[in-house]
Amino acid sequence: MTSIDKEIFLWINNGVGKSPVLDRIMTWLANDYFVIVTMALFILCIWFMGHGREGREGYQRAAICAMTTIGFAGGFVYAVNHLYRHPHPFNAVDVFDPATLEQIRQHVLKIYYFIHDPPFPSNTSAVTFGAVAGLWQVKRKLGYIMLVPAILMPLAKVYAGVYWPSDIVAGALLGIATSFLIRYVVLPVAEPVIRRLLAACRRLCIA
Amino acid sequence: MEQAVTRAEYLIFVFTAAVGVIQLVAASTGLRGLLILPNRLITYAISIGLIVFAYYWFFVRDDRIDTVMRRTGLEGSGQFYNFCMGTFAALLVTFALSSFTGWLRHRNRLKDQDDVPEGLDGLEKMTYWEAVRRSFRKRER
Numbered sequence: 001m002t003s004i005d006k007e008i009f010l011w012i013n014n015g016v017g018k019s020p021v022l023d024r025i026m027t028w029l030a031n032d033y034f035v036i037v038t039m040a041l042f043i044l045c046i047w048f049m050g051h052g053r054e055g056r057e058g059y060q061r062a063a064i065c066a067m068t069t070i071g072f073a074g075g076f077v078y079a080v081n082h083l084y085r086h087p088h089p090f091n092a093v094d095v096f097d098p099a100t101l102e103q104i105r106q107h108v109l110k111i112y113y114f115i116h117d118p119p120f121p122s123n124t125s126a127v128t129f130g131a132v133a134g135l136w137q138v139k140r141k142l143g144y145i146m147l148v149p150a151i152l153m154p155l156a157k158v159y160a161g162v163y164w165p166s167d168i169v170a171g172a173l174l175g176i177a178t179s180f181l182i183r184y185v186v187l188p189v190a191e192p193v194i195r196r197l198l199a200a201c202r203r204l205c206i207a
Numbered sequence: 208m209e210q211a212v213t214r215a216e217y218l219i220f221v222f223t224a225a226v227g228v229i230q231l232v233a234a235s236t237g238l239r240g241l242l243i244l245p246n247r248l249i250t251y252a253i254s255i256g257l258i259v260f261a262y263y264w265f266f267v268r269d270d271r272i273d274t275v276m277r278r279t280g281l282e283g284s285g286q287f288y289n290f291c292m293g294t295f296a297a298l299l300v301t302f303a304l305s306s307f308t309g310w311l312r313h314r315n316r317l318k319d320q321d322d323v324p325e326g327l328d329g330l331e332k333m334t335y336w337e338a339v340r341r342s343f344r345k346r347e348r
Contacts (some may be wrong), residue, residue, distance in 0.1 A: 031276055033212070033286070034266065037221065040290055041228050048232040048327065056327055074283060113277045123283060202326035205338040206298070 008165045009089055010100075012158050016107040023111060029156035030112045035149045039131055043067065046135070046142060047207075057198065060207055062138035064194060065182055069134035072186070073126040073178040077171065081118040088119045089161050104161045111160035122163050125154035125171025126178070133179030212271075212280030214289055220265035221293030222300075227257030229301050233330075240330030240338060243304045245312060302335040309334030 016023060028034050046063045050056040087093075090108045093101065108114060117123060128150035136143025154168035187194065201207030231254040233241035244250050266272045281289065323329050325345075329338035 027272060028266075031266070031272060032280065033217070033220075033276070036286065037224070037290065041224055044225060044294055045228050045232045048229070048236060048238065051236070051328075053324070053326065053328065070287075074287075109277075113279070116279065127283070203342050205326055205329055205335060205342055207326055 002166070005164050005166045006095060009158060012155070012165070013089070013104060013107055013161050015159060016110055016161070026156040026159045027111050029149075029152045030160045030162075035128065035153040039128065039146060039149060042146065043131070043135075046139075053202075056207065058139065059142075060198065060201075061194070062135050062142055065138050065179070065187060066131045066134035068186065069130040069175070069179045069182045070127050072182060073130035073175045074123065076174055076178060077121055077123045077126045080121055080174070084120060085118050086120055086164075088115065089164055090114060108161040112157065112162055115162050119163050119167045120170060121174050122154055122157065122167040122171035124157060124163075125168040126175040128153050128175070129172040130175030130178050133176040134182060137179055137183040210275060211278050212275055214281065214285070216265065217281055217286070217289050218293045218296075220261050221290050222297050223261035223264070224258050225294045225297035226301060227254040227261065229297060230254035230257070238327065238330045240309060240332070240334045241301060241305050243301065243308055245308075306334040306336035310336070 016026075043063050043066055046059050046066075049059040089095075090101070090105050096104065105114075128146075132143050132146045132150040135146055154163065154171065157163045158165055158168060198207050229241065230243065230250050232238075234247045234250040234254065239245075242250055244253065266276070323332060323338070323341055325342065329341070333341075
């Protein structure tokens, strides 16, 4: 663990307990369901947006790009988790002295819980940034709207003490890189399938 | 501490919120065929109410965000699968209810079949059931 990672982590994590309002907001943002379901419902909303065949298709392609990116990013995180591992901040006995470690554990209990998923790269960050970048590739404005929760959720997990800053940066880079792979490699190759899928959905009046 | 979030709770949450979102977006984009109620203002109120209720029921009641959600519940893949199931169920229920209430109202029926746009756009003028029926009839001809 680099010292800069440790310094940034402690700077963010030391905010716990100083403001009950901020702690409450971070509890919501770090929650496993709140931001993720809200983003997924937003993508569902995007599917029905637009007017006319071409207008709707643009939004639907953005939703397809985002969903495909999320799926692939999740797979890449799983693969990297098997190649490299380091402990969560609340288990980093080699990095922190016992008193600091105990304080971090108290912070985790205050905001979140002790997760079991490997921290590097952050799957939360990969999924949220993957969704944002996937939308951004096709519809820039939608990407910008989703950027706020995509940044705040992983940040809340650093605040809670379950991720290192480098974990969320790595997850974000993985999610963004995956979106480029999907936009410029996977989707062009899968274009005939997507065209058929959209045609079938149009026939069923759901696209 | 109580048990973790269950699959059934998550499904109910997603289903309720998804019905609200579909109604909200249908009202705002003019997809009248998807509206369960004919009045757009009432639809806005009810759909926002459904979304707020779903979030309240899932996160806030019994202080769940500080109890059952402080431990591993559904894993990522489980969340994704159940989200798809809940959303699919919400779509089916919306199609069925909006088609039924549209049929009860006897509105939105178009006499000129060639004038009907394909896909979701058709739902601006008719119910889901009518739009699908016309879509398949068109192919047969």
